[in-house]
Amino acid sequence: MATNIDAVADRFAKVRARTERLAAPLSAEDQVVQSMPDTSPTKWHRAHTTWFFAEFVLRADGTSGRVWDRPEYRFLYNSYYEAVGARHPRPQRGLVTRPSVAEVADYRNHVDKEMLELMAGGLDTAIAEVVELGTHHEEQHQELLLMDIKHVLSMNPAVGPAYADRPHAPAVDPGPSNWVDFAGGLADIGVDHEADGFSFDSEGPSHQVLLYPYALADRLVTAGEWIDFISDGGYQRPELWKSDGWYRAQSEGWTAPEYWRPDPDQPDAWWVHTLTGLRSVDLHEPVVHVSHYEADAFATWSGARLPTEFEWEAAAADYAVVGNVLDEQRDDFTFHPAAAGPAAGRLRQLFGDCWEWTSSAYQPYPGFSIADGAIGEYNGKFMSGQQVLRGGCVFTPPGHTRSTYRNFFHPHTRWHASGVRLATDRQ
Incomplete structure (x- = not known):
């Protein structure tokens, strides 16, 4: 699969920015709740998608010194990669109140800076393909972030507060199915x-x-x-x-x-x-x-x-x-x-x-x-x-x-x- 390095770098920046826009309407309290074992906190999605690039790109290029020195993140934010090592149990992700939402934001900013510097210097095709995979992986988590926070908010006894304030116009009858x-x-x-x-x-x-x-x-x-x-x-x-x-x-x-x-x-x-x-x-x-x-x-x-x-x-x-x-x-x-x-x-x-x-x-x-x-x-x-x-x-x-x-x-x-x-x- 041929990979355009400039296009990958541009896609990386746009995808990472979308995740932050999706998280922006949520409070710190919203972002730490796990409402059932199948869901994950918003904070975890933001950290895990960042860990993916830190683990599979910044470490894989042989310059592990570039990675922010928080070794516990490899345990907390590995999802299911057995080859990487031990990981925190999925059903308990909502119990991880620390690192804080602010610290996860710092983690994202640091890894983004390192990634952009690395890509500016050029990537070989194999690493560029992993970066591209990482952006599509993050898009999967953007979808999950919204589905998961929907479940979280539905559990609120205040009759399910809204994520976004948008008007609903009655739908037009689509007619019978054919x-x-x-x-x-x-x-x-x-x-x-x-x-x-x-x-x-x-x-x-x-x-x-x-x-x-x-x-x-x-x-x-x-x-x-x-x-x-x-x-x-x-x-x-x-x-x-x-x-x-x-x-x-x-x-x-x-x-x-x-x-x-x-x-x-x-x-x-x-x-x-x-x-x-x-x-x-x-x-x-x-x-x-x-x-x-x-x-x-x-x-x-x-x-x-x-x-x-x-x-x-x-x-x-x-x-x-x-x-x-x-x-x-x-x-x-x-x-x-x-x-x-x-x-x-x-x-x-x-x-x-x-x-x-x-x-x-x-x-x-x-x-x-x-x-x-x-x-x-x-x-x-x-x-x-x-x-x-x-x-x-x-x-x-x-x-x-x-x-x-x-x-x-x-x-x-x-x-x-x-x-x-x-x-x-x-x-």
Whole structure:
């Protein structure tokens, strides 16, 4: 993969600045809370993404003296890289009150200064590729930062305070969902890492799969359609659910998507916690924050199914990568999925708004191999027990998603911005 050093340095500066903008509305108290084991404090995200460059770039270039002399940071802010050494347990990240938020800001500033000085002197291609990987890694954490703080704020007894003060305009009815047919056949899946620009290792190698004729819904499932599922007893009907999903739904008391709360004044109506505060569920917006188990149960209830990741990618190949993604500097950006535009005989909402659950397990492609060293732990070690999601979401930074991008989460998780697009077979 060829790497433009100047472009990498420019990207580094822009990505690092975006993280600080996203953290800026949060108090020091906001930034240290961990509301469940799956989330991480904002302070940890800011420190961990900095540690990545300190560990894999500033140490890797043979000039370890450049790294700020805080050896405890290697323990506190290593996420899962066993080859680097011991690390602080993930569920206890919220207990680390020191170093302070101010000290983490100093850490970021110091490492940024060292990185910019290093890049100004030129980098060899191998190190430049690690820097580029680090910027995409930080964009992943920008998305997580927003998803995690949303969960943190939802736990506040003051009815879920807002991250941002943005007005919500009622969504326009996107109209009924329609099927878009695809002929199937041999489809090219994945990327050629040597020719296709940046991609994560799990997106390749490029290979072919055989698809049978299928159709995809032209838009995401709406909140109004999900209320119909609830009203029809969707959360009380075991015949709609996979066994593991039914067990999880019953044991955790699921009756609606994450962040939904019954409206005490209106039967069958709901409120939803968003990053701009608590408000009524808008029936025309996509449903978001549902697990794979819920998505699958809804598909069964609908007489449909979830798409495979290969069907999704083959369908997306002819679409421009545009959609409702993160634009935190726009005054009318609401940090929430938007309703689909009018039907046009093509797929709508393919990129942005919600990550779309697929029926595919997160597994290696034919010919996949794990890179040497600690960097090889980036994706391959997670290829077990997780489901693939496609398309990006409203928290995904612009330019970070593509048709080959494979996100993955455990099937029971709901705090990430995941939604549903239906699929069906064609003869």
